[in-house]
Amino acid sequence: MTEEQAWEEAIQLFNACQFFEAHEVIEEALWRPAVQSNNSTLSAFYQGVLQVGVGCYHLQQGNSDGALSLLKKGLNRLTPLKTRPPYSLWIDLERMLYETKGLIEELETIKTTQSGKTLDGALCHWQHFPTILSKKQK
Numbered sequence: 001m002t003e004e005q006a007w008e009e010a011i012q013l014f015n016a017c018q019f020f021e022a023h024e025v026i027e028e029a030l031w032r033p034a035v036q037s038n039n040s041t042l043s044a045f046y047q048g049v050l051q052v053g054v055g056c057y058h059l060q061q062g063n064s065d066g067a068l069s070l071l072k073k074g075l076n077r078l079t080p081l082k083t084r085p086p087y088s089l090w091i092d093l094e095r096m097l098y099e100t101k102g103l104i105e106e107l108e109t110i111k112t113t114q115s116g117k118t119l120d121g122a123l124c125h126w127q128h129f130p131t132i133l134s135k136k137q138k
Contacts, residue, residue, distance in 0.1 A: 006030055007090070011132045014049075019057035026050050045087050048077035049132070052100050056129050059107070068107055075100050092133040099130035 001009075006029035013022035026046055034043035051074030058066035075097060082093045106128060 019053045
């Protein structure tokens, strides 16, 4: 599988809310090779996408604290890359960041209004996950 094929597969899995599976593809086929080639910017990009995806996976599993932590880390890692080629040419990174920020804000609001109560039921069927829009899809 080429890097481009792996990325397209990861996007499809991510957008289908199959975050664990997307994580496996990104980590093995994209992130690790970027780390091994000492491409720190590319590895930071993939790591940021991984963190957002794993945050969404935690949300699916009802772990709001883990979700918030990883979503924030992913947002912070990806934000400096939003206007930098090639990432801004591959995907609509600004949209993904906007949706991730919105999800973080919604989770923080729910946690504030539900303080002390479990959020498991509310989190397992979340409908507002971020998406990755490939520039090829535009």
